[in-house]
Amino acid sequence: MGLMSPMDSMFLLMESREHPMHVGGLSLFTAPAGDRSGAARSLYEDLIAGGGELAPTFRRRPGRLLAGFSALQWDSDDDVDIDYHVRLLSLPAPGRVRELLELVSMLHGSLLDRHRPLWEAYVIDGLADGRIALYVKSHHALMDGISTVRTWQRALSADPATRDCVPPWYRRPRTEPAPSSLLTRSLDAGRAVGRLGATIPRAATGAYALARDYPQPRPFQAPETMFNVPITGARRFAAQSWPLARLRAVAARSGTTLNDVVLAMCSGALRDYLLAAHALPGDPLIAMVPVSLRGADQSGTESGNSVGAALCDLATDSADPADRLARIHGAMTRSKASMAKLTPLQLLGMSAVNVAGLALPALPVPLPRSAPPFNIVISNVPGAEEPRYWNGLRLEAAYPASIPLDGQAVNITTVSSGGGMHFGIVGCRRTVPHLQNLLTGLDRALIGLEESTA
The missing domain is CATH 3.30.559.30 (Nonribosomal peptide synthetase, condensation domain)
Known part of the structure; x- marks a missing residue:
């Protein structure tokens, strides 16, 4: 699918059982008054239905190299199991924020499966105050924290009456670049190498100034x-x-x-x-x-x-x-x-x-x-x-x-x-x-x- 950047590779290489390298977020939504029954199930069904094709970013998984996973190249999963990546959970009674944070603590400590695209989402029902929680995590090699926030903000609406929000993992019409051919990627890589060669002298010239003014x-x-x-x-x-x-x-x-x-x-x-x-x-x-x-x-x-x-x-x-x-x-x-x-x-x-x-x-x-x-x-x-709103659900906190x-x-x-x-x-x-x-x-x-x- 394409080569990883050096920084993306670093985040994969740094990962171990003691060091999960994903970023996540816990969002809390409130349903309109009198419309809270089944709101969590509705949110879950919105996220798995979505419609259309999965965006390329959310198909990415590490490529295979010999008997293990590569930290140099991405592969694309052409058969993503959306029911694996998006799940519906329920808190035990009494459904306090304390139980929610304990659940998120556990989910945030578990590794993402490298056999699959490196992201997961959990709709969480059962809060005593009627709010719906959504915990999402994605590998830092897939996208950084700012990109993750922007991705989700674009999926939400400023209009509480909107009912056509699209999950961020689904391709939006005319917003995703067309997949590049192997020839195009090779040409891009060649141009990148050329630019890198041209920048080395400038980097050496500026090294002294950088150290002096650090x-x-x-x-x-x-x-x-x-x-x-x-x-x-x-x-x-x-x-x-x-x-x-x-x-x-x-x-x-x-x-x-x-x-x-x-x-x-x-x-x-x-x-x-x-x-x-x-x-x-x-x-x-x-x-x-x-x-x-x-x-x-x-x-x-x-x-x-x-x-x-x-x-x-x-x-x-x-x-x-x-x-x-x-x-x-x-x-x-x-x-x-x-x-x-x-x-x-x-x-x-x-x-x-x-x-x-x-x-x-x-x-x-x-x-x-x-x-x-x-x-x-x-x-x-x-x-x-x-x-911000998701199909009528108001985002209370992120x-x-x-x-x-x-x-x-x-x-x-x-x-x-x-x-x-x-x-x-x-x-x-x-x-x-x-x-x-x-x-x-x-x-x-x-x-x-x-x-x-x-």
């Missing part, structure tokens, strides 16, 4: 924490939402950005969590913050990965919420200014250095112990501002579920959607006890930011 903080200067340890394959998932207006008000009063406020909330929550465990280091924690390299006009159904990375000082050594926010704003401003001066090739190079630490556990030989490249990954993915790794036992990802900032926290079940306490810390951190900027 922004602080730099990789492998983070302190050791309880999060930077080997992990198991079991996961715990925690999620909660806050009104977007509260975060924007803090940003406006402090002259910072919405993303700065998200990072400051995470900083306060991590500081409280580590203090309670008597494990707060004297030096500030460093976060890796993914940055989308896709244009705003690029299709959300585009597969693969197009993500850069910046490092941010979280200022967890400070007890003052306003000081933490100011330092975070300064660190992100410096990173953005440095990134703006780089060529696309240099930007990819700097991002590759920043994310290199994520791949180290996958190397076949042990390396000498060093400081962590960073302490945690924190992502903020923008969603749709206005409410909680992302990302990837912890060896040395990165916790991941925090947020999605801003429908007037809310939705936090999804994923951690190793064994090495990060009482993960839900981070939610309490996020709430306290937001209150502290509001009071300090009032």
Whole structure:
């Protein structure tokens, strides 16, 4: 079907039982009043019926090489079993959010089957409050988190009266490019090699400038924490939402950005969590913050990965919420200014250095112990501002579920959607006890930011 990009290959090579490499998301829908009976079954039938042909991205599975799976080439499944990929589940009584999060924790810790296209969806009924849950996961080699959010946003409608929503895995008329022939792909590959040869001299010329102007903080200067340890394959998932207006008000009063406020909330929550465990280091924690390299006009159904990375000082050594926010704003401003001066090739190079630490556990030989490249990954993915609907079901919340790794036992990802900032926290079940306490810390951190900027 086609060659994988180097980054897509890396995500497949990094995967093991202890390191599932898929991203996921938990969405909560509300049916119109008086129309909740059978809503989950209706959603499930919409997702398996869909109509039309499956989009190429959702047919992709790793190709076969000798006796195993290839991490170099994609294969296309021409006989996708949609009933395997989309399933209907029901929560046990009493149907609390607690039971839902336990179920999602279990689903998020299980590997995707490489014999099949690398995605699954679960419609979950049985919540006591009548809401319907939808958990979806796809391999990071298939698409990155921002592409996943955009794909789902395009499947939803801004009109509550719409009844013709199409699942993202079905091809939309005239929006998917025609399959390329082997000759076309060969010509494209030849042109890509030619472009690569032309960029090597420019990359070498810019290497000195990149090293000279590399922004602080730099990789492998983070302190050791309880999060930077080997992990198991079991996961715990925690999620909660806050009104977007509260975060924007803090940003406006402090002259910072919405993303700065998200990072400051995470900083306060991590500081409280580590203090309670008597494990707060004297030096500030460093976060890796993914940055989308896709244009705003690029299709959300585009597969693969197009993500850069910046490092941010979280200022967890400070007890003052306003000081933490100011330092975070300064660190992100410096990173953005440095990134703006780089060529696309240099930007990819700097991002590759920043994310290199994520791949180290996958190397076949042990390396000498060093400081962590960073302490945690924190992502903020923008969603749709206005409410979204699936055939009359209102999307109430969209909680992302990302990837912890060896040395990165916790991941925090947020999605801003429908007037809310939705936090999804994923951690190793064994090495990060009482993960839900981070939610309490996020709430306290937001209150502290509001009071300090009032």
